[in-house]
Amino acid sequence: MIPLYLYAEREDTVTGVRIRSRNDGYFMPAKKRTPLITVHGNIMYDLYYQSHADTPYLEREIYQHTLQTTLDITLRNQYPLRVAFSTTKSNASLLRSITGLNLQYTNRDFKNALLAKAQAWDAGKIKQWQEIQDMKLQLNKSWDSLYRMKSWFNTPEQIQRMVEARERELYGKAGGKLPELPNKPHLPLKDLRNKLPKLPLVKDSTLQTLQREYELKAAKIDSLQKSIAKAEALYEKKLGAYGLKKETLVGLLTRRASPKELISHLEGMNLPDSILPKGYKTLLSLRTIGIGRTMVDYSELTARNISIIGVQAELNPSWYFAVASGAVDYRFRDFVVNTNRQRQYLNVVRVGKGMKDGNNVILSYYTGKKQAYNFGNSQQVTVPDNRIMGFSLEGRWQLDKNTYFIGEAAKSSMPSHVRVAPKDGLGGSMLRFADRSNEAYAISSYTFIPATGTRLSGMYKMMGANFQSFSLYASGSKQSGWMLKADQPFFKQQLTISASLRKNTYTSIFETSSYMSNTVFKSIQATFRRRNWPVISLGYFPSSQLMKLGEDRFMENMFYTMTGTVSHYYKYRNTGMNTMFSGTRFYNRQADSNFVYFNSTNLLLNQAIFLGKLTLNGTVSSATNQDYALFGADGNAQYKIRSWLDAGGGLKYNYQTVYRLRQVGYTANVRVDIPKIGEIMLMADQGFVPGADKKLVPNKTGRLTYTRIF
DSSP, X not given: OOOGGGGOSSTTOOOOOOOOOOOOOOOOOOOOOOOSEEEEEEEEEEEEEEEEOOTTOOOEEEEEEEEEEEEEEEETTTEEEEEEEEXXXXXXXXXXXXXXXXXXXXXXXXXXXXXXXXXXOOGGGSTTHHHHHHHHHHHHHHHHHHHHHHHHTTSHHHHHHHHHHHHHHHXXXXXXXXXXXXXXXXXOGGGHHHHSOOOOOOOOOHHHHHHHHHHHHHHHHHHHHHHHHHHHHHHHHHHHHHHHHHHHHHHHHHSOOOHHHHHXXXXXXXXXXXXXXXXXXXXXXXXXXXXXXXXXXXOTTSOOSEEEEEEEEEEOSSXXXXXXXXXXXXXXXXXXXXXXXOOOEEEEEEEEEEOTTSSEEEEEEEEEEOOOSOTTSOTTOOOSOOEEEEEEEEEXXXXXXXXXXXXXXXXXXXXXXXXXXXXXXXXXXXXXTTOOTTEEEEEEEEEEETTTTEEEEEEEEEEOTTOOOSSSOOOSSOEEEEEEEEEEEETTTTEEEEEEEEESOSOOTTSOTTOOOOOEEEEEEEEEOOTTSOEEEEEEEEEEEEEEEETTEEEEEEEEEEEEEEEEEEEETTEEEEEEEEEEEEEOOGGGOOOTTTTOEEEEEEEEEEETTEEEEEEEEEEEOSSOEEEEEEEEEEEEEETTEEEEEEEEEEEETTTTEEEEEEEEEEEEEETTTEEEEEEEEEEEEEOGGGOEEEEEEEEEEEEEEO
């Protein structure tokens, strides 16, 4: 037998017979095409019916239709946009019919898209990864050579050569006979080695040659090991750098960094176009841009919570620029009552230095036309000129990541009845610096104390009698307002107490002219949460109710409300249950409105039992005041018939003392989820609302809702 290793092409490989096999071919997969546009979102239609409206509005047979959709659009899998459409139509005089369409881009959505790509980043797809792949291939070849060289010492051939060389060294070469032993009776065996003549050594260099060959191989192995160690260190360094690049990208996108700083880091990372699309610098600097119905929320003394139909944009790389222009659709707390309004529009331009969420100084200029007076005035009063103009200087100081201060000073044009025509125009009255009645000032602050978990915030503002802006309604009197708020957790976040004090922090459109509020509103709320314990909440805060006095005349009543709630989810004999008890106390008077629950104490107890597909609910309640008591009870069941079908129904019972009224109502609902079509929900309910003479009257409501998510 001939050893196969003698015929090896390399020291540790053997070439054998290869059987040919059929090659079925290899098909290159088609390259996935990036779609031009990707759309996800939802659509909802809601039809709501109410036979009677609650007091103080006496309306019947009210229908309200709502259609809305939100679309998340991505262009070429790179550029996110959001489209929102909503329209509401109603036959109620109370509610306005509002339709709006908005196309919006925010750098927050763009950062989220980049973050998703960074987290799913496949480094094998980038060009720079080829260098790492080549280094890895070369390292594998070097390791193969090292293994072959080490295995050379253990091949049978080398082992046999070593054995033969050592035998020659040990025994030498037989070249003659041993001399005869002396003719003596006794042999001195212990001295035999010393007395025997040494054998003549034969000059043989086989062992030395083999040793030199071994030493040469060992030197090559040592050199190759050092070379591999250096190559591996370089490989790990480059691999770590690319891994760190991925981590750095994720960290950059998640931490708060200015667009300028973010762009600077991204430029140095040499990222591929699949991660950073064209125009990413501009898109990161563009905070937001909206077209259509959009919200303008800039500063306390210029424009805050104003819905316009127009355009608004904010650009903030390291300097700040914002612009908004459009027709005013409604303002905060100004979209409930459907009444005639004067046409209004606004234009705002803001320029400044610094980041909007950090340290900055911003100069704002605003102009436009607004409803200068509130609804308390008679419609016979004509306003010859309701244009306004003004400017403000705002500064924000970020003391640290947990504390900031904001200060703003503003000056506006005078109201038309104060200006001296024709000498005083808008600009002239605005620049009348000797007059301080058209000035306003505001300061606010916020801080978070990590050691105690305390959150503190405060605000103070002062408005002159003739100051005008889109955030405030002119009342004709000097106004001041302030607010203090504190949130404090206790017992390792188990108990949270929130308290606030405020005075005239907003000017309501329903207040009469020349009205100055001196009332200080107090509110406090405490919430206790602990695992396996009931959740307890207690609050005392102001509430309001809108009351219609006459045609286009309204009044808003303020009163305090105290509420307390205890809720607990638990299991009894492996059955899930939830018990909830709540109490509400209204501190209002009957004269405030026709509110049937005036100065009343309301108590409610609800019990829910979860039996797999079946859910049972039962409620008992009471509402008592000095005139009468109202007791109620209801029970309903909800059953999940199939994964796509739910149905439920129940009965309710009311008893009103004094009048001895007993009334029975009902409720029913069904939900159907149709694949590829959407979800349809139907609801019907007969309840009771306050009517004339403090009596409850039946009120039928119904709702049809269709929802599709795609």
